[in-house]
Amino acid sequence: MPELPEVETVRRRLAPHLVGRTIVHARIDDDRLVRPELREAVAARLAGTRVTELDRRGKHLLVHLDDGATLAIHLRMTGNLMVGADGFPHLRAVLELDDATAVSYTDQRRFGTWRVLEGEPELEEFLSERLGIEPLDAGFDGRALGRAFAGRRAPVKALLLDQRLIAGVGNIYADEALWAAKIHPETPAGLVSRAKLDVLAVALREVLEAGILAQGSTLRDFRTPDGGYGSMQERFQVFDRDGEPCPRCGRPIVKLRVAGRGTHVCPHCQRRRRA
DNA sequence: ACCTCGTCCTGGTTGC
């Protein structure tokens, strides 16, 4: 499941292949990637443009084009961008480039989306109505979390997953950060102490940076654009490790359901608090 | 405004 570290890995590994290249032809084969009535128009729109920069906001990959437009790509669950054109399963779209290479988009479950935003104001509107603070930006700290969580009674994990508050955190890195900060995921967000929020902000930053360093996590589908595997899954402390001993206290990790998502906790290290 | 839940989708896993 591509979260911030996986999308950032795609950005870094794809940039050398894509930035500076002109898209000579685009093909979109999936009715869900782009709305059916826009498919041909979007493909035609991309052809002939040159990629000036690859950027990322939250889990969105932003392909900036030389005419001022931006292609915003969201991988959702199983989207992948791969260098090359041949033999990929679940192929949904292809960008052919002017150096005779290609970039392929694959997506087993077809939740991913492509959207062309015309110009800076439209892009900014698109991003600002969806995305909150970037957790790797300078202003991100316990105080920023406190502002986002003030007065909120929803479980802290639910708010960590809310992209309008914090951009880029998904199920994996939320569980890892809450474990590191010793916060129970069901704690009402507004009741987490300022001291704990300071720890949580640092923990989020650390797990996300570790994820980027490891080139993301490959539990099943994720691949880097050149076909490599992420290795962050080897460093998970709790995620996908229910039944295994907690690395801190040795008691078994338990899997719960919080905010409709599978959630991994150490019930001893992450003590429950209620409203 | 806030919060929870259903929906989309596919293929691997579970259960009968």
Add this chain to the structure above:
DNA sequence: TGCAACCAGGACGAGG
């Protein structure tokens, strides 16, 4: 063994 039901989850919209 075979097949159907179930389950995973990011974003978004409906309804309370």
